[in-house]
Amino acid sequence: MTHHDDDQHTRKRGSTALTFEEKGVKLLRYWIQHNSDHADNYRRWAMELSQHQLPEVAALLEAAAELTLQINFSLNEALDLLPNDEENR
16 A cells, blocks of 8 residues: 555445445544554654754654644544444454
C-alpha cells in the first residue's frame, strides 16, 4: 500500500461489496492509525532534535504531534457515529 492509498479500504470484502458505512469505518480506522504513527514519528524526532540542541524545533514537532492527535479526536467522534460491528475492528 502506498503512503496515502485509501482505495484498498473501499475494495470488496471476499465476494461481498462493503457497504458505504463499512467503507467509512475502515477509512476512519486507517486514518486514525496513520495519524498516530505520524505523531509517534514527530515525537521521536522531537527527542532527537532536543538531544542535538535544537529545542525550538523539537517543541514545534511536539506541537505538531499534539495537533495530529487532536485530529484523531475528531476522527474518533466520527467513527462513533457510524454503525459498525465488532468483527470489522
